[in-house]
Amino acid sequence: MKIIKFGGSSVANPDTIRKVFSIIQDKLKKQDVAIVFSAFGGVTESLLTIARLAREGDQVYRDLLQSLEEKHLDMVRQLIAVHNQSTVMTFVKVRFNELEDLFHGIYLIKENSARTLDYVVSFGERLSTFILAEALAAKGIKTQFLDTREVIRTNDRFGQARVDFEVTNSLIKEYFLKHDGIKVITGFIASTAKGETTTMGRSGSDYTAAIFAGALDADDLEIWTDVSGVLTSDPKLVYTAFTIPQLSYNEAMELSHFGAKVIFPATMQPAMKKSIPIYIKNTFEPENPGTMINGEVTNGALIKGISSMSNISIVTVQGASLLDGSAGSRVFKALAEAKVNIVLISQASSEHIICLAIKTSEAYLAKEVVEKEFYYEIKSGEMDEVVLLHGLSTIAVVGENMKQNPGASGRMFRALGRNNINVAAIAQGSSELNISAVIPQADLQKALNALHEAFFLSENKVLHVFLVGTGLIGQALIKMIANQQQKLRSESELDIQIHGMANSRFMAFHEDGFELKNPHQLSDSDEKMDLEKFIKTMEEMNFSNSVFVDCTASQEVADAYSRVLGAKVAIVTPNKKANSGSMDEYKFLKKLAKKRGVKFLYETNVAAGLPVINTLQDLMLSGDKVIRIEAVLSGSMNFIFSELEKGDPFSEVVRSAKEKGFTEPDPRDDLSGMDVARKILILGREAEQTLEFEDITIQSMVPDDCQGAASVEEFFEKLKSHDVEFANLLKKADEKGEKLRFMATLENGKAKVGLNSLSNSHPFSSLSGSDNMILLTTERYLDRPMIIRGPGAGADVTAAGVFADVIRIGNYTRE
Numbered sequence: 087m088k089i090i091k092f093g094g095s096s097v098a099n100p101d102t103i104r105k106v107f108s109i110i111q112d113k114l115k116k117q118d119v120a121i122v123f124s125a126f127g128g129v130t131e132s133l134l135t136i137a138r139l140a141r142e143g144d145q146v147y148r149d150l151l152q153s154l155e156e157k158h159l160d161m162v163r164q165l166i167a168v169h170n171q172s173t174v175m176t177f178v179k180v181r182f183n184e185l186e187d188l189f190h191g192i193y194l195i196k197e198n199s200a201r202t203l204d205y206v207v208s209f210g211e212r213l214s215t216f217i218l219a220e221a222l223a224a225k226g227i228k229t230q231f232l233d234t235r236e237v238i239r240t241n242d243r244f245g246q247a248r249v250d251f252e253v254t255n256s257l258i259k260e261y262f263l264k265h266d267g268i269k270v271i272t273g274f275i276a277s278t279a280k281g282e283t284t285t286m287g288r289s290g291s292d293y294t295a296a297i298f299a300g301a302l303d304a305d306d307l308e309i310w311t312d313v314s315g316v317l318t319s320d321p322k323l324v325y326t327a328f329t330i331p332q333l334s335y336n337e338a339m340e341l342s343h344f345g346a347k348v349i350f351p352a353t354m355q356p357a358m359k360k361s362i363p364i365y366i367k368n369t370f371e372p373e374n375p376g377t378m379i380n381g382e383v384t385n386g387a388l389i390k391g392i393s394s395m396s397n398i399s400i401v402t403v404q405g406a407s408l409l410d411g412s413a414g415s416r417v418f419k420a421l422a423e424a425k426v427n428i429v430l431i432s433q434a435s436s437e438h439i440i441c442l443a444i445k446t447s448e449a450y451l452a453k454e455v456v457e458k459e460f461y462y463e464i465k466s467g468e469m470d471e472v473v474l475l476h477g478l479s480t481i482a483v484v485g486e487n488m489k490q491n492p493g494a495s496g497r498m499f500r501a502l503g504r505n506n507i508n509v510a511a512i513a514q515g516s517s518e519l520n521i522s523a524v525i526p527q528a529d530l531q532k533a534l535n536a537l538h539e540a541f542f543l544s545e546n547k548v549l550h551v552f553l554v555g556t557g558l559i560g561q562a563l564i565k566m567i568a569n570q571q572q573k574l575r576s577e578s579e580l581d582i583q584i585h586g587m588a589n590s591r592f593m594a595f596h597e598d599g600f601e602l603k604n605p606h607q608l609s610d611s612d613e614k615m616d617l618e619k620f621i622k623t624m625e626e627m628n629f630s631n632s633v634f635v636d637c638t639a640s641q642e643v644a645d646a647y648s649r650v651l652g653a654k655v656a657i658v659t660p661n662k663k664a665n666s667g668s669m670d671e672y673k674f675l676k677k678l679a680k681k682r683g684v685k686f687l688y689e690t691n692v693a694a695g696l697p698v699i700n701t702l703q704d705l706m707l708s709g710d711k712v713i714r715i716e717a718v719l720s721g722s723m724n725f726i727f728s729e730l731e732k733g734d735p736f737s738e739v740v741r742s743a744k745e746k747g748f749t750e751p752d753p754r755d756d757l758s759g760m761d762v763a764r765k766i767l768i769l770g771r772e773a774e775q776t777l778e779f780e781d782i783t784i785q786s787m788v789p790d791d792c793q794g795a796a797s798v799e800e801f802f803e804k805l806k807s808h809d810v811e812f813a814n815l816l817k818k819a820d821e822k823g824e825k826l827r828f829m830a831t832l833e834n835g836k837a838k839v840g841l842n843s844l845s846n847s848h849p850f851s852s853l854s855g856s857d858n859m860i861l862l863t864t865e866r867y868l869d870r871p872m873i874i875r876g877p878g879a880g881a882d883v884t885a886a887g888v889f890a891d892v893i894r895i896g897n898y899t900r901e
Contacts, residue, residue, distance in 0.1 A: 087117070087118050087119070087120065087302050087304045087305060087890060088117055088118070088119045088120075088202065088293030088304060088305055088306055088307075089119070089120050089122065089295050089296075089298050089299040089302070089304045089306075089308070090109075090110070090119050090120070090121050090295075090308045090310065091122040091123075091273065091290075091291055091292060091294070091295035091308070091309050091310065092106050092121070092123055092124065092369065093125075093291065093309070093311045094124040094125055094126065094127040094128065094129070094130070094309045095127055095220060095311060095312040095369070096124075096310050096311065096312065096369040097123060097124065097125030097127065097214060098126065098128070099127070099217065099351040099374065100161065100164040100165055102127075102369065102370075103161075103165060103218070103221070103645060103891065104365070105369055105370065105732045106310070106831040107221070107225065107674075109310065109369065109372055110222065111225075111227075112253060112270070112361065115189065115225070117305070117604035118268075119191075119268060119545075119883060120262075120269040120270075120298060120302070120304075121268065121269070121270050121271065121273060121296050121490050121586065122272075122273045122291055122295040122298065123211065123214050123218055123269045123270065123272065123273060123291070124206075124210075124211065124214070124273050124291040125210025125211050125214050125273070125274075125276065126157070126158070126161065126210070126213075126214045126784070127589045128213070128900065129154065129157075129210040129213075130163075130210045132150065132154050133154070133206050133207050133209065133210055134203065134206070135150065135194060136150050136151050137189065137202075137203060137206050138190040138198075138792065140189045140190075140193040140194050140198070141193070141196055141197065141198045142196075143193065143196065145193075145636065145863075147189055147193070147280055147702075148189075150624065151182070151186065151189060151338065152508075153187060154182075154239040155178070155179075155182040158178050158182075158213055158217065158706055159175065159178055159179075159617075160239065160477070161217055162174050162175055162178060162217055163320060165218075165221040165224075165731060166217075166220060166221050166224050166343065167338065167748065168798050169225045170220070170688060172824055173220065174216070174217055174220045177213075177216055177217075178217070179211060181209055181212065181213055183367055184209075184362065185209055187380075188205070188206065189206075190203075191855070193548075194314040195622040199244070200244035200245045200827045200856065201242075201244045201282065201719050202221050202244060202247065202452075202878050203244070204275075204282075204283050204284050204285045205283045205286060205384045206242045207274075207716055208235075208272075208274075208275040208283045209293070209558070210273070210274075210549070210778075211272040211273050211274050211275055211366075212233060212740045213269055213414070215231060215232075215233075215271065215272040215273075216231050216832075217401075218270060219270035220401065221284065222270065223267070225269055227462060227867045228265035228266065228268060229267050229268045229270050230265045230266065230268065230270065230613075230653050231270050232265075232271045232272065232277055232278055232590065233267050233269055233272050233275075233277060234272045234273070234294060235272075235277035235281075235283060235869070236256045236257070236261065236277075237254065237257040237261050237274055238254050238257075238258075238275075238276035238277070238297060238631075239253040239254050239257065239276065239277065239278070239279060240276045240277070240278060240284045240286070240296070241284075242280075242282060242889050243283075243284075243711065244284055244285070244288060245285060246286070246287040247251035247276060247278075247284035247285065247286055247287070248373055249276070249286070249297060251297075251300075251356075252292070252296060254276075255299065255300070255301040258298060258301040258302065259301060259302065259699065262302060267331060271295075271298065272610075273290060273291025273294040273295065273792060274286060274290035274291045274292075274293075274294060274666065276379075278292075278540065279628060281397075283363070284886065286352075287299065287352070287551075288350055288352075289349070289350035289352065289353055290462045292309055292318055292349065292350065292353040292705060293352050293353050293356075294315070295307055295309065295348075295353075296352075296353050296354065296355070296357045297354040297356050298749060299356060299357050299360070299362050300356030300357055300359060300360050300467055301525040303360060303362075304362055305362075306362060306363045306364070306365060306524045307362055307363070307364045307365070308364075308365045308367055309349065309353075309364065309365070309366050309367070310368070310369045311348065311366065311367070311368065311369065312369065312370060312372040313348060313349070313366075314329050314366065314367075314368040314371055314376050314377075315329040315330065315331075315337065315366045315367070315368070315374070315376035315377030316329070316330050316333060316341065316348050316349065316366055316374075316377040316379075316391065316502075316555075317329055317330065317391070318330055318390075318392060318538060318542055319391065319392045319393070319394075319534050319537075319538050319771070320393075320534065321529070323352045323394075323530065323531045324531075324534050324535055324538045324549075324596060325397060325535050325598055326535075326539075326542075327538065328390055328542075328772075329374070329376065329377060331375065331377065331378070331389050331424055332378050332379075332382070333377060333378075333379045333385050333390055334379070334380070334381060334382060334383050334384075334486055334520055335358045335379060335380070335381055335480065336486060337390045337391070337484055337485060337486055337519070338364075338379045338636070339351050339354060339395045339439065340393075340482065340483050340484040340519055340520045341355075341390070341391050342393075342752050344393040344395055344429075344481075344482035344484070344520070344522065345531060346392065346482060348366055348377075348662040349364070349366060354379065356858070356885075358381075361381050363378055363379065363380040364378070364379040364380070365377070365378050365379075366379070368899055371396070371407075371493075373629035373729065375385040376522060380411070383486045383487070385487065385691065386487070387485065387541070387542070388485060388487055388488060388491055388494055388541060389482075389484060389487070389494060390483070390484055390485040390486075390487075390666065390677050391481050391540060392481065392484070392534060392537050392541070392580055393481070393484065394480060394481045394482070394530060394533075394534060394759070395429060395445075395479060395480045395483050396527055396530060397443060397444070397446045397447070397479075397527070397870040398429060398444070398445065398446060398479055398524060398527070399441050399445070399446045399449035399474055399476045399478060399479050400441050400442065400443055400475040400478060400510055400511060400524060400720070401441070401442045401449060401453060401456070401473075401474060402437065402439065402440075402441050402442075402470060402472065402473040402474075402475070403417055403439070403440045403441075403442070403456055403460075403469075403472055404439045404440075404469070404470045404473070404819060405438070405460075405463065405464075405468055405469030405470050406438070406468050406469070407460065407463045407468045407469045409896040413432075413460075415458055416459055417440060417442075417459070418456070419459075420455045420456055420459040421444075421452055421456070422788075423455070424451055426444055426448045426451060426454040427444065427445065427448065428442050428443070428444055429443045429444055429445070429480055430443035430480055430511065430513045430522050430524060431443075431513060431740065432441070432497045432511040432512055432513050432524075433624045433880050437635075438777055441510075441511045441524075443478070443511060443524050446476055449474050449476065450474070451473055452743075453472040456472050456487065457471065457472050461783040463608075464576070464822060470703070471525050475510065477526060477527050477528070477681030478510060478524050478525065478526060478527055479524070479525055479526070479527040479533075480522055480523070480524050481522070481523055481525060481526075481530070482520050482521065482523075482531055483498055483520070483535065483537060483541065483662045484519065484520050484523050485519070486519055486894055488521070489519070495496075495514065495521050495717035496501070496889065497540050497541065498521055498523075498537060498540070498541075499523075499801065499854055500540070501536045501537050501539070501540035501598060501630075502523070502525070502533060502536060502537070503683075504683070504826060504886045505529075505532055505533070505536045505630045505654070506683045506684065506872060507525055507526070507529045507533045507536070508525065508526060508529075509523045509524065509856075510523075510524040510525065510526075511523065512524075528628075528891065529628070530628075531627075531629075532629060532630045532654075533630075535629055535630045536630035537629070539630065539631075545870045547579060547580050547581065547631065547647050547896055548581045548582075548583060548630075548631060548898050549568075549580065549581070549582045549583070549631050549632075549633055549726075549892065549895060550583055550585050550599075550629035550630075550631060550633065551583065551585065551631070551632075551633050551635055552582045552584075552585060552586035552624045552634050552635065552655075553585075553586065553587045553588070553635045553637065554587075554617075554620065554634070554635070554636050554637065554638055554674075555588075555589065555635075555637030555638035555640075555643075556587055556588070556608060556634060556637070557589070557638075557881075557887050558747070558881035559637040559660065559884050559888065560587075560589075560637040560883045560885075561605075561881075562881045562882050562884075562885035562886075563601075563635070563885040563888050563889055564584065564587075564597070564602055564605050565635060566885055566886065566889045567582050567584070567602055567889065567892075568603050568605070569678025570889075571602065574893070576728045578893075578896075580893065580896040580897075581671065581720070582892065582893075582896070583598075583599030583600075584596075584599060584600050584627065585597065585599055585600070585627060586595045586613070586619075586620065586623065586624055586627075587600065587606065587608065587609050588608070588615050588620050589639075590640075591608070591614070591615055592608040592610065592612040592613065592615055593613050593614075593615045593616070593619075593620050594606055594608060594612040594613065594615060595610060595623055595627070597627065601806070609876065611784065613767045616648050617642060617643065617646060619636075621646060621650060621653070622647055623725055624650075624653075625653045625655075630848060631656075631895075631896075632654075632657065632891060633656045633657070633895050634650045634654045634655050634656065634657050634658075635658045635879040636658075636659035636660075636661045637658065637659070637660060637661075637885075637890065638658065638661055639661055639662075639663065639775050640661065640663070641662075641663045643661065644661055645664075645666075645685070646658075647664050647675055648674070648675065648678060651675065651678045651679050651682055651684060651686060652678065652682065654684055655684060655687045656679075656684040656686070656687070656892040656895050657679075657684075657687070657688075657692070658685075658688070658888055658892050659687075659691070659888075660686045660688070660690035660694075660763065660884050661688075661691075662688075662691045662692075662761075662768065663765075663824045664688075664772070665688060665691055665767055665768045665840075666764035666765075666767050666779060667779075668778065669771070669776055669777065669778055672771055683771055685894075685898055686770075687891040687894060688891075689887050689891050690817040690884050690888050690891070691765065692719060692768055692769055692770050693717075693765070693858040693860065693874070693876075693878040693884040694721070694858070694878050694879060694880065694884040694886075694887055695876075695877070695883040695884060695886040695890065696858060696860070696874055696875075696876045696877075696878060698768075698769070698860055699768070699876065700817065701862075701872070702769065702772045702773060702862065703772060705862070705864060705866075706772070706773065706774055709863045709866045710865055710867075711864060712773035712774075712832075712862065712863070712864050713718070713770055713863045713865065713868070714831070714832065714833040714861075714863040714871075715766070715830075715831070715832040715833075715860065715861070715862060715863070716829060716830075716831050716850075716851055716861040716863075716871075717765070717769065717829060717830050717831075717858070717859065717860040717861065718827055718829050718830075718850050718857075718858055718878075719761075719762045719766065719830055719854070719858055719860070720756060720762045720765075720798060720828060720858075720862075720878070721748055721757060721855075721857065721858055721877065721878040721880065722743050722748040722749040722750075722753075722854030722856065722879055723754045723757070723762065723787075723828040723857060724827070724853055724854075724855070724857060724858065725743050725746075725748050725856045726739050726740055726743050726828075727825075727826045727827060727852045728843075728853060729742065729743070729854065730812065730816055730826070731816065731823050731825070735806070735809040735813070736805070736808065736809045736811075736813070737802055737805040737806045737808070740753050740757070740802070740805065741802055743756075744798075747880070747881070748856050748879050749799070752797070752798050752801070754792070754793065754818060756786050757786065757787040757788045758784075758786045758787070758788050759784045759785060759786050759828070759839045759840065760784065762829075762830050762839045763779065763784050763826065763830070763837075763839045764779070764781045765830065766782065766830035766831075766832055766837050766839060767837065769780055769832065770837055770859075773832070775832070776835075777832075777835070777836055779834075781836065781837065782838065782839060783836075783837070783838040783839065783840070784838075784840070785838075785839060785840025785841060787828065788806070789804070789808045789811075792804045792805050792808070793809075809871070813888075815841070815843075818843070822843065823845065823846055823852045824844055824845055824851075825843070825844055825846065825848075825850075826841055826842070826843055826844075826845040826878065827842055827844050827848075827851070827853065828841050828842075829842050829850060849873060853875075854868065855877075856877055856878060856879040856880065857875060857876060857877060857878060858875070858876065858878025859873065859874070859875040860873070860874045860875075862874070872900055881901065
């Protein structure tokens with residue numbers, strides 16, 4: 087014998103019901119079955135709403151009741167041929183006449199007790215099950231409609247009735263012996279010994295199926311729903327969650343207690359006592375094996391799943407009176423009498439503090455009853471007033487394999503810690519089946535994803551990137567990630583996903599990550615760019631290991647860095663604006679990143695992808711001291727002055743540099759020396775020198791009369807008149823056997839930027855094209871400075887440096 091149960095989502099409409107009938111017909115070919123049905127999808131909620139409106143005196147209830155009746159009649163019309171409809175139509179109309187009288191009574195007396203509501207909602211299962219039994223009979227299947235009020239006996243705790251199993255099991259067995267045909271059974275409802283209708287609370291139809299399975303010693307129990315079994319975590323919050331093939335009864339009980347909604351503890355009890363396997367199956371994917379729950383503990387994964395509960399508060403009871411052995415029992419007794427459910431208990435070894443996690447809806451009641459219990463102790467100062475902390479969630483990692491394999495708690499809290507998730511309370515039973523923690527609700531999604539990665543996807547560390555700036559550098563970066571994505575996954579165990587991207591006009595997001603081989607092109611079909619909204623959306627997506635990549639030169643974006651770091655999101659950027667602002671702002675961002683436990687990486691602020699800043703940071707960290715920095719830091723300026731040696735006019739060389747993409751759209755931004763000044767300022771600060779932008783002496787290469795040109799083209803026209811001046815500068819350098827180089831120097835706390843004439847023996851004289859070179863003279867590199875040389879401009883090399891920093895973030899977050 088197999089017991090099969092179909093939930094409300096499985097019988098929501100005629101199309102889904104036809105899928106259910108197909109499953110039933112397939113099962114009947116193999117063995118005997120009994121079928122439990124819930125009410126049609128949404129009907130129970132509708133009945134409760136109608137009852138509430140009637141109690142409130144709102145006559146809209148009549149319209150809703152009529153619509154509900156029509157819904158059931160329409161089910162009959164679509165599922166049963168016309169010549170077989172009369173009996174069923176009569177049944178439905180009689181039931182709705184009863185409901186009409188019942189709701190009218192509620193309307194008149196303005197009351198609907200728990201007893202009344204149980205009777206009201208019982209109509210949902212009674213109607214659906216009778217209709218479905220008759221629809222199956224019309225297909226040639228001999229059915230027997232069973233109203234479970236005939237066989238399931240409970241106490242009179244309406245809304246959450248307790249089953250008398252001795253009487254119930256006897257009645258079920260007797261009924262099955264006396265009646266032939268496939269039993270089609272109402273879920274959720276039962277009755278007292280007096281014949282009063284009761285319901286069995288949350289997951290009542292599942293519970294009904296388990297009761298029948300236990301009473302009949304069924305071979306197995308199948309619960310058909312709209313998901314493919316029990317998942318490793320909530321798929322609405324963890325997009326990589328997957329079906330757990332097998333769970334032990336204990337594992338399933340723990341997961342359900344802490345929020346897994348597919349199965350509930352009460353459902354498993356009758357089946358668990360008889361060691362009857364439970365299968366959780368998907369009506370819409372019947373070929374999917376789903377999840378099997380039985381008494382076996384399988385080897386393999388350290389944990390089986392991660393569950394969570396939101397809207398949790400911590401009730402903290404504290405005081406010397408707790409040292410009295412009876413005080414703890416008084417706390418729990420007071421809460422039990424008030425019917426307050428405790429989700430988690432955490433008590434310090436000193437027994438001076440007890441922390442209780444409970445549902446927020448019960449928090450103030452808990453505070454009231456505990457303070458009443460300890461009124462005199464609080465009044466005398468032996469106990470503190472009860473403290474409530476709201477806005478929390480619980481998370482629990484569950485698995486019986488934790489007993490034999492140490493390290494689960496270490497992995498759990500390391501994952502939470504690395505994602506800057508504070509833990510308010512911890513609980514772990516001696517059985518080592520469950521490790522639970524209370525965390526801020528705002529961090530729930532991040533915590534679940536961090537734990538899911540740590541326990542189930544630990545082979546690949548996932549970085550969730552949000553990219554602002556999809557120009558040349560941003561596009562080059564996307565291409566590099568796409569080309570290396572598979573290699574990083576297989577060889578470096580690193581998976582980089584881009585979930586948000588924006589330019590100055592538009593922005594777009596993708597929860598599962600954009601396809602990068604054929605990347606999304608931002609257009610007017612996307613949202614308009616709003617930096618505040620972009621950051622807010624990133625925060626709301628709340629991924630673990632998130633990285634904000636700024637490939638712009640925007641001051642507005644740089645000004646938002648403190649918000650991003652404050653949200654515990656790492657930053658990677660070639661944008662120099664933040665680090666070349668005030669010294670106080672520079673220090674603040676560094677401290678904030680450290681405080682929030684995230685990385686702020688900006689290697690490409692200076693010399694594109696050359697390893698300058700990391701090298702300098704390593705030198706300082708190891709105790710070296712910088713004496714002097716000399717640097718050619720502008721690829722565009724070096725290109726201009728090395729090309730000038732070929733004899734072309736200065737204006738034409740600058741135009742060529744612009745056309746090759748070596749300069750900004752307006753070359754004056756490069757020729758002014760401001761860019762180089764920002765770079766030497768950043769290097770000076772990395773060398774632990776207090777330096778403001780105003781402390782730098784800057785020689786601009788923009789002639790005075792060119793500075794105010796209204797357009798770039800006008801600038802080039804005016805620049806022609808200065809070609810002779812620059813030719814003379816070159817001639818003078820040639821006559822001395824020297825070369826012109828635009829460079830920056832930092833020494834004795836002073837920095838200067840400008841054009842220098844250098845001997846041919848100077849390292850900078852060998853530079854050509856857009857190369858950069860940095861000479862670091864330190865206490866360790868005194869006689870022979872450290873030289874760093876390479877391309878210092880261009881989208882590809884800059885993007886490569888940004889990419890390297892992103893990968894570095896991945897290595898920092900790895901366990």
